[in-house]
Amino acid sequence: MNTNTTGATAESAAETVAQLCDDRELVVVSNREPYSHAREDGEVSVDRPAGGLTAALDPVMQTAEGTWVAWGDGDADREVVGPDDAVAVPPEDPAYDLRRVWLTDEQVEGYYRGYSNQVLWPLCHLDTAKLTPREDFWSAYRETNADFADAILDSTADADRDPVVWFQDYHLALAPRRVREARSDAFLAHFWHIPWPSWDVFRACPQYEHLLDGLLANDLVGFHTDAYCRNFLDCVDAATDARVDRSSRSVSYRGRRTFVRALPLGIDAGRQAALAESDAATEWWAQFRETHGIDASETVAVGVERLDYTKGIEPRLRALERFWAENPEWCGNFTYVQKGTESRSGIPAYDALQDRVAAEVERINDRFGTDDWTPVVYTTDHLPEEGIAALYREADLGLVTPVRDGMNLVAKEFVAAQTRDPGVLVLSELAGATGQLGDEAVVVHPHDAAGFADRIGDALSLSRAESRRRAADLQREVHAEDVYDWLESTFETAAAIERGRRSVRTAGPRATDD
Incomplete structure (x- = not known):
């Protein structure tokens, strides 16, 4: 089953980007780089983007022929750059420059592992108890952001236009x-990929004024949902002297106007469907099933995520345990496959989570498992893209139940x-994706173990006709609002803002952005 809707493509998205940029250089700035270089057996190899945002942006950048600024963390990255710390990519047909920013060990510890992942991540995911607002983390974050900004300015120093x-x-x-301070006429946009919290939560961060000041230097700030936009405007209203116009969702601050928009991120749905239908996926699944003793007649549920406390793995395991306890007829007939990817090891909250998940899986398997059946098949092994797609394709249930998530692209990958024979998406009401997919998913609250267990039963009892109807509606949504639609929407919004600015400037000196 593959319900496709013709919409935006990499080519049309690139055309939209080109129309906005005209003769202005496009610079994408991210922590993660699209290509990295490593040394293997004495030779330099290239790690290419494989899915996700970097893979979607790469063909657009190849058309735009701009610059991508990112942290160079590959062990051979320095060997291939020129004097300007840039390398042309992709290697076989160079189309744009990858400008690398070098971080010291202290910066990695303070900016990335520290402030980004022990302050901003728990803050935005409403877990302020895990906040670690150390002064050295903040210092490293400021220093590294300055390094990124300087790399942007250096790489565009010779451009005719901002x-x-x-x-x-x-x-x-x-x-x-x-x-902004160096290039007042540059067009700056920012997409915030995680939730934005309410003011009562955001003010727990001691540097909230500085963060808002930085983001309000942008012409456009994008979030996944309307709720995050409202939260952001509430924070600006409470914490600054800016003028907030809620009707236009804009902020006038320090002589400029910032527009705030909901731009929900999608996936490359066509690529995900093709991976699922590949021979490699079919072969991988056959081997995986044999290795783990999953009988062809068994009902299979799957969860795929990083081992992060926001993903709801522990509450999900509690709900599954309750389901097997209350529905013993499913023991031996219903297997849950958990693919976990170790994440941010060395940060205490993550190390402790990894240990707890492994222990819970072992305990549940000891309680319910038999010589012929393992209730929870748990793996942290690296799986190929085709393997992940095969897990989604073969699953009767996709359990995507974070305790908080900005969007959650796994839900969309499962659908695509x-x-x-379609399975059923079981989705947390606390995921951003619920706004788009919740009508046809089976929605649960991750912390309500009893209700969660009951909803698993409801999902398993859906008729084939109902499952197919839901899956078809979900696929139409995921294909129509894919990552290329997101790119087009973002740059069409940016172009509209730019046209408005030009008309204001043309109208004369009395006109202002306010």
Whole structure:
């Protein structure tokens, strides 16, 4: 089954980007780089983007022929750059420059592992108890954001016109202000890939004024949902002297106007469906099933995520345990496959989570398992893309139940990979994706173990006709609002803002952005 809707493509998205940029250089700025270089057996190899945002942006950048600024963390990255710390990519047909920013061990510890992931991440995911607002973390975050901004300015120093700069995510909240101070006419946009919290939560961060000041240097700030936009405007209203216009969702601050928009991120749904239908996926699944003793007649549920406390793995395991306890007829007939990817090891909250998940899986398997059946098949092994797609394709249930998530693209990947006999998406009401997918998913509250267990039963009892109807509606949504639609929407919004600015300037000296 593969319900496709013709919409935006990489080519049409690139055309939209080109129309906005015209003769201005496009600069994408992210913590993660699209290509990295490593040394293997004495030779330098290239790690290419494989899915996700970097894979979607790469063909657009190849058309735009701009610059991508990112942290160079590959062990051979320095060997291949020129004097300007840049390398042309992709290697076989260079189309744009990858400008690398070098971080010291102290910066990695303070900016990335520290402030980004022990302050901003728990803050935005409403877990202030895990906040670790150390002064050295903040110092490293400021220093590294300045380094990113300087790399942007250096890479565009010779441009005839000020660039279009698009910042990605929470790692770079301060960089826009430094770029704005040097390039007043640059068009700056920022997409925040995680939730934005309410003011009562956001004020728990001692540097909230600095973060807002940095983000308000942008012309456009994008979030996944309307709720995050409202939260952001509430924070600006409470914490600054800016003028907030809620009707236009804009902020007038320090002589400029910032527009705030909901721009929900999608996936490359066509690519995900193709992976699911590949021979490699079919072969991988056959081997995986044999290795783990999953009988062809068994009902299978799957969860795929990083081992992060926001993903709801522990509450999900509690709900599954309750389901097996209350529905013993499913023991031996219903297997849950948990693919976990170790994340941010060395940070205490993450190390402790990894240990707890492994222990819970072992305990549940000891309680219910038999010589012929393992209730929870748990793996942290690296799986190929085709393997992940095969898990989605073969699953009767996709359990996507974070305790908080900005969007959650796994939910959309699961839907896109349902190319055969469709399964049912079981989705947390606390995921951003619920706004788009909740009507046809089985929605649960991750912390309500009893209700969660009951909803698993409801999902398993859906008729084939109802499952197919739901899957078809979900696929239409995921294919129509894919990552290329997101790119087009973002740059069409940016172009509209730019046209408005030009008309204001043309109208004369009395006109202002306010």
